[in-house]
Amino acid sequence: xxxxxxxxxxxxxxxxxxxxxxxxxxxxxxxxxxxxxxxxxxxxxxxxxxxxxxxxxxxxxxxxxxxxxxxxxxxxxxxxxxxxxxxxxxxxxxxxxxxxxxxxxxxxxxxxxxxxxxxxxxxxxxxxxxxxxxxxxxxxxxxxxxxxxxxxxxxxxxxxxxxxxxxxxxxxxxxxxxxxxxxxxxxxxxxxxxxxxxxxxxxxxxxxxxxx
Ligand SMILES: Cc1cc2nc3c(=O)[nH]c(=O)nc-3n(C[C@H](O)[C@H](O)[C@H](O)COP(=O)(O)O)c2cc1C
Numbered sequence: 001x002x003x004x005x006x007x008x009x010x011x012x013x014x015x016x017x018x019x020x021x022x023x024x025x026x027x028x029x030x031x032x033x034x035x036x037x038x039x040x041x042x043x044x045x046x047x048x049x050x051x052x053x054x055x056x057x058x059x060x061x062x063x064x065x066x067x068x069x070x071x072x073x074x075x076x077x078x079x080x081x082x083x084x085x086x087x088x089x090x091x092x093x094x095x096x097x098x099x100x101x102x103x104x105x106x107x108x109x110x111x112x113x114x115x116x117x118x119x120x121x122x123x124x125x126x127x128x129x130x131x132x133x134x135x136x137x138x139x140x141x142x143x144x145x146x147x148x149x150x151x152x153x154x155x156x157x158x159x160x161x162x163x164x165x166x167x168x169x170x171x172x173x174x175x176x177x178x179x180x181x182x183x184x185x186x187x188x189x190x191x192x193x194x195x196x197x198x199x200x201x202x203x204x205x206x207x208x209x210x211x212x
Pocket of ligand 1 (some may be wrong): 012013014015036068097130155156158159160199
């Protein structure tokens with residue numbers, strides 16, 4: 001098996017973390033850098049990630065997160081929060097950053113900026129948020145693979161009340177909305193009902209169709 005397949009077989013949605021084990025700063029930074037490098041539509045990176053270690057905040061989030069133990073027992077809780085809208089200011093911020101970092105203004109890129117400004121203005125706030133949320137999920141996927149490569153366990157998590165988490169982390173004020181969370185840490189096999197169960201996936205033919 002290739003390395004990446006081994007890692008994907010190793011990882012699982014951890015149900016019980018060892019609260020005594022902490023992910024090192026180095027490994028955490030690798031996972032966060034993988035998130036930062038994840039591709040997004042038009043390169044907007046329309047989300048932010050909050051690394052929550054504060055015990056009080058995590059207890060509050062657990063209370064609105066189906067009381068899932070991973071929220072408080074993991075080493076770090078990553079909260080992915082999407083832009084609540086893709087505004088002209090936000091589009092311009094990213095296009096200006098591109099020009100600044102590349103050190104030149106490209107005509108084609110500027111034409112695309114205008115086109116994108118038109119698209120996001122026309123489709124409205126909800127569709128923009130939905131699009132931003134999808135981009136956050138791409139970063140979530142990249143983070144999970146990165147964590148597996150670091151030997152760090154992780155649980156993707158949608159089982160929480162996003163509006164309540166937004167309130168706990170004051171996300172509305174920052175024009176963000178929580179969409180998914182990723183507690184990371186180290187598995188505690190005793191007490192984890194999933195750790196020894198077979199990984200269940202649809203068969204290749206059931207999932208993949210080749211059209212030559
Ligand atoms: C977007 C998303 C949300 C999920 N939400 C939760 C959750 O709230 N709690 C949980 O324990 N597992 C959650 N899971 C884990 C899935 O149930 C799990 O990934 C799936 O059953 C496949 O199993 P595996 O990840 O162990 O291979 C979520 C997974 C994804 C991708």
